[in-house]
Amino acid sequence: MRLAEIFERVVGADAPVRFRAYDGSTSGDPESEITLVVRTPVALNYLAQSPGALGLTRAYVAGHIDLEGDMYTALKRMSEIAFGDGVRLRDFLAIAKDIGWVKFVNRVPPPPQEMRRSRLLERGRRHSKERDAEVIHHHYDVSNAFYEMVLGPSMTYTCAVYPTPVASLEEAQFHKYELVSRKLGLAKGMRLLDVGCGWGGMVIHAAREHGVKALGVTLSKEQAEWAQKKIAQEGLGDLAEVRHMDYRNVPDGVFDRISSIGLTEHIGKKNVPDYFASLYAKLKPGGRLLNHCITRPRNDLPAMVPGGVINRYVFPDGELEGPGWLQAQMNDAGFEIRHQENLREHYALTLRDWSANLDRNWDAAVAEVGEGTARVWRLYMAGCVLGFEKNVVQLHQILGVKLDGDDSGMPLRPDFEPRRG
Structure with missing residues (x-):
């Protein structure tokens, strides 16, 4: 049996x-x-x-397996195919007979880009400090040069906010940071903690736009x-600092404002209550927290989803919760x-722009991190565009205030x- 016949049996002759x-x-x-x-x-x-x-x-x-053409278009079309009865065992046996030397019982090891469970277990229990550090290293320490190709000059790996549908990625990232700043009510002389x-x-x-002393x-x-x-190049060393450390080790009670942009996804559901309690303790009375994270609908x-593609290849140990549950915590x-x-x-829209950057810089990206890693990113980002378009996942910003007595410090409107x- 030819492979094309099996393909037609699964997806139909008019795919x-x-x-x-x-x-x-x-x-x-x-x-x-x-x-x-x-x-x-x-x-x-496989x-x-x-x-x-x-x-x-x-x-x-x-x-x-390879794909010729646009990855997003391919995934969208494949997601719309009405699959039939699938491939029967005798069809697989026919394929095995045709190709001779392939033995389906022989296990093929996953590609090295996959985070193996054994490697995680070596680092301890889920969301321990040691294991969290390994997970972050797996995803974020790929290559700064690679991230520059994908993310653009802002080097911002979180959802942008587009003031218009035709705004550039850089305009949208500035707009996002300014939106967070406005919600927090940043003002000169304040102390800001940005976790993750x-x-x-x-x-x-x-620091640059609001004169805030930021860590x-x-x-x-x-x-x-x-x-x-980058801070040194911008001449902001007297106001801005970034440290390589766990947010749990930051001292309590010394910040006017806290922003958490894309960290909650890495915390783990069972740790979310302690996470918000920790951030509450780090704020002065009257302080504000802006939590920005991917959510479930x-x-x-x-x-x-244990064993899922995203958890194996992109965000090991990542967990997403619903917005109502997060707000309650x-x-x-x-x-x-x-x-x-x-x-x-x-x-x-953000993921579309990142995908376009990767496609535009494909050869340089492959040279920097290898074709396997570049393929992970191409597939993951195109798939996530669909996920957000189809409401499989969402992105929520939630603003909370640590009251000073009964005073919220918020304007009426x-x-x-x-x-x-």
Whole structure:
């Protein structure tokens, strides 16, 4: 049996993509600008071991399956295909007979870009300081040069906020930082703590645009080193600082404002109450916290899908919660909730811009980090565009205040609309 026959059995003869296999067989729409290519029999080993998304991801990352055309378009079309009855056992046996030397019982090791469970277990229990440091190293210490190619000059790896649909990525990242600044009510002389600060974007913005004395902390050594160099280049050393440290080690009670932009996803659901309690303790009375994170669209969905592609390749130990549940934890930690909004469409636009940057710099990115890692990013970002567009995931900002007695310090009708950069 030819591989194209199996493809047609699974997705139908009129699938809106082309299919081409190493055995010379073809199928699908000959006019489609998207072609799925099975390059070697090893792809079948991966699919036999892990049918579905995980097997496809392993085969693609390892280069045994390829895609010709735009990744986002391919994923969108494949997600719309009405799958049939699937492949029966006798069909797999026929394939095995045809290709001869491939034995489906032989396990093919996952590509090295996959975070193995054994490696995590060596670092201790989930969300211990040691294991969190290993997870952050896995994702964020890929290469600063690679991140510059993907993220652009702002080096901001969190959802931007687009003032208009045609705004550039840099304009949208400035707009996001200014939105956070307005919600926090930043003013000259304040002390800001930015937890999980990345490459220091919020720290630099707060210092440069608002005269705030800002401290950022990150578990990524490469991020901290890059940020400190950038702060020096900007001449902001008297106001801004980024340290390589765990947010849990920052002293309590010394900050006027705290921003947490993209950290909650790494905390773990069982640790969220302690996380918000810790941030509450670090604020002075009258202080504010702005929590910005990816969320699930419902509060009753599981926080983590064990063994999923994202957890294996992108964010090991990552967990997402619903916005209502997160808001309740902030409230129970002592914060008065003053504002909340969902920015999921903005994250789809952000990911589109990052994907375009990667495609534009593909050859240089592959030279920097290797084709396997570049493929992980290409697949993950295009898939996440779909996730935010289809409301599989959301992005929420929640603003809380640590009351000074009964005083919130908030204006009666706050205007959070940022000024243009």
